[in-house]
Amino acid sequence: xxxxxxxxxxxxxxxxxxxxxxxxxxxxxxxxxxxxxxxxxxxxxxxxxxxxxxxxxxxxxxxxxxxxxxxxxxxxxxxxxxxxxxxxxxxxxxxxxxxxxxxxxxxxxxxxxxxxxxxxxxxxxxxxxxxxxxxxxxxxxxxxxxxxxxxxxxxxxxxxxxxxxxxxxxxxxxxxxxxxxxxxxxxxxxxxxxxxxxxxxxxxxxxxxxxxxxxxxxxxxxxxxxxxxxxxxxxxxxxxxxxxxxxxxxxxxxxxx
Amino acid sequence: xxxxxxxxxxxxxxxxxxxxxxxxxxxxxxxxxxxxxxxxxxxxxxxxxxxxxxxxxxxxxxxxxxxxxxxxxxxxxxxxxxxxxxxxxxxxxxxxxxxxxxxxxxxxxxxxxxxxxxxxxxxxxxxxxxxxxxxxxxxxxxxxxxxxxxxxxxxxxxxxxxxxxxxxxxxxxxxxxxxxxxxxxxxxxxxxxxxxxxxxxxxxxxxxxxxxxxxxxxxxxxxxxxxxxxxx
Numbered sequence: 132x133x134x135x136x137x138x139x140x141x142x143x144x145x146x147x148x149x150x151x152x153x154x155x156x157x158x159x160x161x162x163x164x165x166x167x168x169x170x171x172x173x174x175x176x177x178x179x180x181x182x183x184x185x186x187x188x189x190x191x192x193x194x195x196x197x198x199x200x201x202x203x204x205x206x207x208x209x210x211x212x213x214x215x216x217x218x219x220x221x222x223x224x225x226x227x228x229x230x231x232x233x234x235x236x237x238x239x240x241x242x243x244x245x246x247x248x249x250x251x252x253x254x255x256x257x258x259x260x261x262x263x264x265x266x267x268x269x270x271x272x273x274x275x276x277x278x279x280x281x282x283x284x285x286x287x288x289x290x291x292x293x294x295x296x297x298x299x300x301x302x303x304x305x306x307x308x309x310x311x312x313x314x315x316x317x318x319x320x321x322x323x324x325x326x327x328x329x330x331x332x333x334x335x336x337x338x339x340x341x342x343x344x345x346x347x348x349x350x351x352x353x354x355x356x357x358x359x360x361x362x363x364x365x366x367x368x369x370x371x372x373x374x375x376x377x378x379x380x381x382x383x384x385x386x387x388x
Numbered sequence: 389x390x391x392x393x394x395x396x397x398x399x400x401x402x403x404x405x406x407x408x409x410x411x412x413x414x415x416x417x418x419x420x421x422x423x424x425x426x427x428x429x430x431x432x433x434x435x436x437x438x439x440x441x442x443x444x445x446x447x448x449x450x451x452x453x454x455x456x457x458x459x460x461x462x463x464x465x466x467x468x469x470x471x472x473x474x475x476x477x478x479x480x481x482x483x484x485x486x487x488x489x490x491x492x493x494x495x496x497x498x499x500x501x502x503x504x505x506x507x508x509x510x511x512x513x514x515x516x517x518x519x520x521x522x523x524x525x526x527x528x529x530x531x532x533x534x535x536x537x538x539x540x541x542x543x544x545x546x547x548x549x550x551x552x553x554x555x556x557x558x559x560x561x562x563x564x565x566x567x568x569x570x571x572x573x574x575x576x577x578x579x580x581x582x583x584x585x586x587x588x589x590x591x592x593x594x595x596x597x598x599x600x601x602x603x604x605x606x607x608x609x610x611x612x613x614x615x616x617x618x619x620x
Contacts, residue, residue: 333473
């Protein structure tokens, strides 16, 4: 196994593990649909980075943060359904990106470059993944209680706005990392698909979290190896593997419920 | 005579430009069961949530002691969690601090649930089972003041009675103060020390169940003739 492949695999494992974990929280908040538009909102950032020649992650991160906060504020102000707001953000992101993004370079923003990741980039990915994982883990129980009933969470001593902010920041970091590594298209899938598969086969929270992380990691490892074997693009293959696992999870679903 | 725990003076609550609570003043003493009675839309839940500090208000709300609060919100039912992979055990683990397993079982038994329910999916419980579980969930923190907003919605007649008599017993034993919203007049009569009535026109009244639950008063409160028969 080449050194490049090892770096790719390790980065992929970290990003898909944390994305799967975050996905379970987003799915429980009915927010997993938001990951897609946020990832697409990263396009203008990627466009700027490509045009001016700086690192895509640095271009993407502020846009995703701003997008997440815009969605958060719009939801509070307008009380429109999240998926509706997400559609607006999605259109805005892609539309403005297409104005600036050189079309021949668009592919990198769409499907990422996980096979070419450098050692330094991998270290950044690993460190950020660990930090975000830790934060999500700290937030998790309280966020679930906030989803069920915000008043109860306050009585249990939760600082709701602080938790919401940390939650949005976590989403922004994961989406930005995901766009950089595997592209906007695949990031949304990395967040939404493992959680959905895990939900199919879980009765309780612990198993739900663990199985989503495992589904995410397995689809990434499988996607990378299968794409190498058939000489195909890694990112899209990761999605295909994730969706295959989802189909398997449907088969097992009946036995759980 | 127990000491005064809560003093509310000239309370006004305005939400979305609508005045929900107008110039309300009342007191509550430690250890009492105070029922808030009134038609839908009179501001009963708003009053509870204001007392809990969740809503902006004008006027004064003075708690004479800082005490641990338990709250059972209105409309929280099993349908709210049906899309979550959450067992009853998981639901208790959402608490801060996490209660011990023995204690959870003890409180489940107290509200008439078996320990086997711990491993059931919370969203699959019946309405009554879920409501009982919530009561246990609130009580397990050993609160001093309870805010219960229609705690027996969806519970069958006998079950509701069980929960109220349980609340009554616990509040006597631990000198709990209980703020209760319910539409069940029998329960009000049997267990409340005082009744605070609210109607949509911003009128309120406070007194013992015997005073408040007179046919004239009820008619004024609900705007329709209601007969309530005292049981002896």
